[in-house]
Amino acid sequence: MDQLTSRATDYAKWYNDLVLKAGLAEHSAVRGCMVIKPYGFSIWERMRDDLDRRFKETGHENAYFPLFIPKSFFSKEADHVDGFAKECAVVTHYRLRNAADGKGVEVDPDAKLEEELIVRPTSETIIWNTYRNWITSYRDLPLLINQWANVVRWEMRTRLFLRTAEFLWQEGHTAHATREEAVAETQQMLEVYADFVEEILAIPVVKGVKTESERFAGALDTYCIEALMQDGKALQAGTSHFLGQNFAKAFDVKFATTEGKQEYVWATSWGVSTRLMGALIMAHSDDNGLVLPPRLAPTQVVLVPIYRKPEEQEAVVAACHRLAEEIKALGIRVKVDDDDKRKPGWKFSEYEFRGVPLRIAIGPRDLAAGQVELARRDTLSKSQEAMEGLAERLADLLEEIQKNLYAKALDFREKHTTEVNSWEEFKQVLHQKGGFLSAHWDGTAETEEKIKQETKATIRCIPLQAVEEKGTCVFSGKPSKQRVLFAIAY
16 A cells, blocks of 8 residues: 555645545546545445434435426526526537547537526426426415435545535435424524534534525525534535525415415525545544545455465454454454455554554454454554453444444544634734634624635634624624634635
């Protein structure tokens, strides 16, 4: 395994090399798109399955809507089209033909579509056009639908998992009879996301509300969870949007109330994507490779038999499989690597690099002594452990590792969250220390934009738990009601 560029030397190169060398993803033949490799996809599957369970526990059902959206649909909600117009891929023709010179194929000019189709950047328009047929009465509400899909947003500067032209995600789209129900849904799904990221990915998040200029296109309010990466940059890990009645009015989605009146429904949408893979990598991994939280790791424990002589092989491999069965019986995801084409040293390096939380080595002497060598990925520590009762202890140790990763990430965030009270202090802390800057802001989009232009820092959120605190804006000196969180973000 080639050694990684260190994080301190070049964080961006470290990240890209890790994604490639750990077998998570690679660049594709299509510019800006990626191939998610089996190991990377197995991690995404675990994220997807856990989220899907949480969605269903809160009453949501899965459905699927078309990849293509008629261009006219985007004209019906002005803010929405403004938000996505520059990122849209457009289908104009439906057929190819052989080129006249016999060299390949070309677009058939006679196969032009009557109306261009947009490759979905998000599905609000096609879904709300559909909901018009599904909703007629208060009895049809609430309508709680989720979709697992791919979307396309044409990006000029791409980075594997963090920003690609095509990515995988889920998008929830719900309809409600009252404003209060829709707001409650928006807030509930924010909590679902926050719990998932903290409990499964072991990444602490700040829950908050976006400023008007940072809201989702077409939303009245956007709630978000923000995480801090090891390079001091923020990453938006999930969003939940209160859409009001904007899309219902745009697509004429009304319902008959209990009194028989016709009213527009209230809407929400919410989503997370494969960007969470980037968050996972940057929050925990180190210069030795990937670090995976046990609850997410496809393999939680790997057993490596060690032997030199053929006569030792059978007994050692058999012991590994017996122990693996005991471990598996406790619901732990375990693998025995008894492939004799690779040496143990290569295997140790490989599993460390790929972030397997626990590695167990068993040799003839270990077998005779009734013990194993246990290596932890989070601390890189090794210990000799008795084989008797080991399976039960591993379950506790995996939970300890999960908590340790969260605590380490939380400690980093706390040490890199700084209150600043002047413009000079803001710029100094931002560029020397990074992280979240808690600062007063006068509430105007003009000041927000000027700060962004001068420093590249944006308001990540107005924290939900922020208390009212009178002060003066660090940039304009005008009165401020509370602090907000600034950071340079991915």
